[in-house]
Amino acid sequence: MKVLICIGHVPDTTSKIRFTDNASKFDKSDIQFIIGPYEELALTRLLDIKDAGTDLHITAVNVGPVETEATLRKALAMGADEAVRVNAEPLDALFTAKQIAEVYKKGTYDFIVTGKESIDYNGGQVDGMIAEILGIPSIPSASKFEIMGSVAKAEREIDGGKEVVEAAFPFVIAAQKGFAIDPRIPGMRGIMAARKKEILVFEPSEQANITKIIHHYLPEAKSACKKVAADNVEELVRLLHEEAKVI
Amino acid sequence: MSVLIYIDNKDGLLKKSAFELASYGFEIAKNTNVDTLAVTFGEIADEQVKLLGKYGVKKVIKIINPQLLGFSAQAYSSVISEVALKESAKIVLFGNNFDGRAFSPRVAVKLNAGLAPAVVKLPSSYTPFIVKKRAFSGKAFADIELSSEIKVLTLNQNSFHIVENPVDTTVETFAGTVPAGAYAVKPIEVTINSEKLSVTDAEILVSGGRGLKGPENWGMLEELAGILGAATCCSRPVSDLGWRPHYEHVGQTGKVVAPNLYIALGISGAIQHLAGVNGSKVMVAVNTDVEAPIFEAADYGIVGDVFDVVPKLNQALKKFKESN
Numbered sequence: 001m002k003v004l005i006c007i008g009h010v011p012d013t014t015s016k017i018r019f020t021d022n023a024s025k026f027d028k029s030d031i032q033f034i035i036g037p038y039e040e041l042a043l044t045r046l047l048d049i050k051d052a053g054t055d056l057h058i059t060a061v062n063v064g065p066v067e068t069e070a071t072l073r074k075a076l077a078m079g080a081d082e083a084v085r086v087n088a089e090p091l092d093a094l095f096t097a098k099q100i101a102e103v104y105k106k107g108t109y110d111f112i113v114t115g116k117e118s119i120d121y122n123g124g125q126v127d128g129m130i131a132e133i134l135g136i137p138s139i140p141s142a143s144k145f146e147i148m149g150s151v152a153k154a155e156r157e158i159d160g161g162k163e164v165v166e167a168a169f170p171f172v173i174a175a176q177k178g179f180a181i182d183p184r185i186p187g188m189r190g191i192m193a194a195r196k197k198e199i200l201v202f203e204p205s206e207q208a209n210i211t212k213i214i215h216h217y218l219p220e221a222k223s224a225c226k227k228v229a230a231d232n233v234e235e236l237v238r239l240l241h242e243e244a245k246v247i
Numbered sequence: 248m249s250v251l252i253y254i255d256n257k258d259g260l261l262k263k264s265a266f267e268l269a270s271y272g273f274e275i276a277k278n279t280n281v282d283t284l285a286v287t288f289g290e291i292a293d294e295q296v297k298l299l300g301k302y303g304v305k306k307v308i309k310i311i312n313p314q315l316l317g318f319s320a321q322a323y324s325s326v327i328s329e330v331a332l333k334e335s336a337k338i339v340l341f342g343n344n345f346d347g348r349a350f351s352p353r354v355a356v357k358l359n360a361g362l363a364p365a366v367v368k369l370p371s372s373y374t375p376f377i378v379k380k381r382a383f384s385g386k387a388f389a390d391i392e393l394s395s396e397i398k399v400l401t402l403n404q405n406s407f408h409i410v411e412n413p414v415d416t417t418v419e420t421f422a423g424t425v426p427a428g429a430y431a432v433k434p435i436e437v438t439i440n441s442e443k444l445s446v447t448d449a450e451i452l453v454s455g456g457r458g459l460k461g462p463e464n465w466g467m468l469e470e471l472a473g474i475l476g477a478a479t480c481c482s483r484p485v486s487d488l489g490w491r492p493h494y495e496h497v498g499q500t501g502k503v504v505a506p507n508l509y510i511a512l513g514i515s516g517a518i519q520h521l522a523g524v525n526g527s528k529v530m531v532a533v534n535t536d537v538e539a540p541i542f543e544a545a546d547y548g549i550v551g552d553v554f555d556v557v558p559k560l561n562q563a564l565k566k567f568k569e570s571n
Binding site: 011013014016017019037038092093094097116117119120121122123124125126127128129131132133135136137138139140141143157158159160161162163164165166167168171177178181182210211212213214215216217218219222223225226227228229230231233234236237239240241244246247 | 255257318319320321324344345346348349350351352353355356357359360361362363364365377379381382383384385386387388389390391392393394395426428429430431432433434435436437438439440445447448451475486487493494496499500501503507508518519525528529531532542543544545546547548549550551552555556559560562563564567571
């Protein structure tokens, strides 16, 4: 079985966010880039399924300039079998989804896995867009996933609960928290093996950008925290009622 | 031409978020001189329809189709797109919740529309179309420009006030076409969490961190949540340790929330946690460490032990609730 997993190249979750060029661009200086946390869980789960005996060939794919190869290399070190980079700036979700759909069509993949959203622009769009472009079903916000022979079983979070689904291949599934518990840390052996693996580079297909980020803002600074003494909780209740008006 | 709003309903009943969406959609419709319409799946009670009218929705389109066999992102999106085309929708609006996130990207592809996810404000301009959205998991915001003819938006919960704009509402039924193969992903079983309120719906959240020392100590948080009509949630270590279920995790890689009141108990306030909760209107923190970063994000703070403060707070709140 062959799977295509989309690997996001995003700022480390501990990053302080800054902007440049009149706040029109994200400032990448001093930023450590990582595999998106949801994609890391997704890849971990695929590797677990493979280790448990399912014949699974894992291709990691990213749409991005050459600097994202370091992130793809990490996916290879974790255990992905091969990697593909589509050589383009992913500025628009539809553009990105189109590129992934093209990679899918070039291979003989059985399904596609993504993270539920990128932690930079929080679009959460690419999984649904790929599925719609390809005309195949999708499983959003999946918190569990297993392959049982010719079908897959997944659990997805819904408002106030969960839903179990059974899926025939092909489909697109978006991983969220719970998909795997702890992300796999690449070992020395994986890191060495990843150095020898080739990253295939594809040129992008044409697709106009119809969305564009034009300006960034940081949240407004909070006013200083009003401290209340631990033995005077009545004062906190009064403040929440009379000043903040939230109770 | 119209603004079309997707409204989710639970057994025919609407949630508060439906009225936020209607109010937001009506405001855009008013500014662009078009009607506000809503689409929903299944039967919906008449008095609920009337409620949508109170917030400016002129027509409600109910989708009734026996071929819809439960949730399918593909099938639902396809039918919503049909309605959007039929009604010449220029804007299709969803809530930024599980349904909205599942349908909006597919509807955008079908309609060749640009998608602005997690918007927090009305558009700042209509030509060009520019709207402010959440970015970097709550650490920032961004203006996104959509240059497509049709636009798809998802509105962040609790980011727009409900405004009454009463109109007469008509109801229409539409079947739509379910695409072949959509149920190759088949819903088998739905489980609803026993809690009354979900983390994303609640207007007040009571959140616990590692300072609670163990799952056995959540009783006092649940009591506090009960008094305030709040939902309980937690920080990442707490859900990773299995003290609380994953769906309660709020923060950058869990749920990003924006309640009216967020009460952080025994949470130090790592940058990833703050990113997910700094959209809260008012934040209260209780922590033993005066240097904890949570106090920089909080509006009100108590430096103290949660085991001492929370029971006292519960007593004080009970008294307050009885006299108010």
